[in-house]
Structure formats: structure tokens, C-alpha cells
Amino acid sequence: MTAPHLLPLHLAVQEAQRAHILRALRYSGGSISAAAESLGISRKTLWEKMRRLGIDASSSHEHRIPDGM
Secondary structure (H helix, E strand, O other), X not given: OOOXXXXXXXXXXXXXXXXXXXXXXXXXXXXXXXXXXHHOOOHHHHHHHHHHHOOOHHHHHHHOOOOOO
């Protein structure tokens, strides 16, 4: 039996972190402070993770969830 194509673990973890951070930014309306608080990390740590994961902070407001959702 052949295993399905799997990402190396470190890439799968990075992909999951990236998606989770983008979700937090969406729900915070692009606010780095609010996203960091909801993730339970400092703003500095969030900035570092965003830089490492290639998340552009200047476009984080574009990920906003519309009111009522």
C-alpha cells in the first residue's frame, strides 16, 4: 500500500499556523493587537510569525469578516 503524498511535518505546521493567523486577522478586522490577543501571543511574536510565514501586514485589513457574520 502506497502512502498518499504528505507534506513534511514542519511545512504542514507552517501551513496550519499561516491559516490560523490569517483567520485571527480576519476576525479582528486586521488589528494586529486584537489578533495577537485572541491567539494568546504578544504583538511582537505575531509580527515575527507573520514575517516568517510571508503574511503581509499592510494587507491584513483586506481579510476582514463583514459585520453580521
